[in-house]
Amino acid sequence: MGDAWPDGADETARLVNLWEQHMSRRFTPRSGLHPSNAIQIWTFAHHAARLSRAVLTLHEAGHDLEAMPLIRQTLECAMNAAWLLVTDSGGAALSAVDTKSRRVMYREVTELGLADLSEILRRVEQEEARDAETVTRTRSFEERCRAVSGGRHIYAMWRTLSLYSHATSSVADVYLETVRESEDAPLGVAMLLNADWDQGATWMRVQALMLLLAQIAADDAQAKPTHRTQLARARRRLGVTWEVRRTQSDPQ
Template identity: 30%
Template sequence: MPTRTDHRAVIRHLLAIWATEEDRKEVELRSDLELQVSVLVRGLAAHAADCARGVLTLYEAGQPIAAVPLIRSLMEDSVTAGWVLVVPDGWKAVLSEGSKARARILREAIEADAVGADSTAEARRQEYEAQARKLGSIPAGYKQFEQRLNALEGTGNMYMLYRYLSALTHAGAETVELYTSESRRSELGVSYRRFAKHSMAANLIQAAATSLTQALTAWDVTQVGRPHESALRAIATELGVDNEWRLRGNG
């Protein structure tokens, strides 16, 4: 009979690996990758690690529903890091969209005469728009998360899981149903649960462990010699996932 994986223990192990990265004073990065790729991947891996810490805290407090938005963010971090790593000039899409979003927010704030929307804000808006123009044409397929998933090998049914996470992240009927049940004893026909009914909690902590593994793998790949390749490969094997990021159709 196969041994059941303790996904919380896996996440703790991954966070211990990441802690060694946080403590390093210098990192030797691959010269064949654009510096922007390594910087973006590192930032996404750092956010993934923070989200994973939050997931552990909430699961250990018996609050798996509250961890759903963090698991969703963790998945986005992982997939985006992999996408940036393997899509030529993919980093431009991330930076361009970021600059456009900041410029748009500042423009709306200036038009609304919001507090702090002064000449300095206008100068920053112009700077962000200039950055977006400088980046020029960018790779398609970044804006929608589904497009990023479809570009990568091994993402399988991740989009279905992502949609499930999204449904429980936003206020809606799906969330309400977790805390409500039918009741013949009540005149209203419903009763309220003190704790949410969440049958997917074990599956989602597994998804969190997988996403953190793949996010750290992306960062590891940007470094000369892949210092954590052996440890991450062993964890990926235990979880039944690949420890490489590849474009779909590229083998």
């Protein structure tokens, strides 16, 4: 989209205001959308807007690198919302994955003697057993992305964001500068107090796009979508023609 792109921070702020002032106020799921799917679509879109507020705060303070984990989570919220819109059993599947994760956490805490969660663990294990069939059908995040049209490109963004969302050498590198070896710099590097990071504008554009995707999914999930005009304008400003639909080769 190059130089023609509008400012990502401005577009993110517009979409946050649209959500907070209008889109979050009423949610009536469309006929045929599973209640679990509908609830999670709304909550993911809502959290994407709240994350965007935090990203804007960090951006305005010059902390764009520090915002990367929040942009990554916004992307996850947006893609999960889109996937839930086109996957009948998606809501139950995501809930089953969460049950499995809680079971692992409760077992670890109990075995380490940090707390006796054995009774809670027993109930979660029973819940997981009931959901066993759902768990086997649950897709990884990559598979969810691939199931949505255009999702492979978004997954590539997620992989890049992941490099800067954990304690990796990629994060360490932005605080280093190659210099001539000397007594003061025997390793040939200088430590930087402020990260050498000039990608803030690019990732703010991604933030705007992910918030837009989350809101498109939430509006499409409504019995009577009411913000198509505003979201169509946002699409035009951001240079995309997105519609949430399943990849044709995906079997559901």
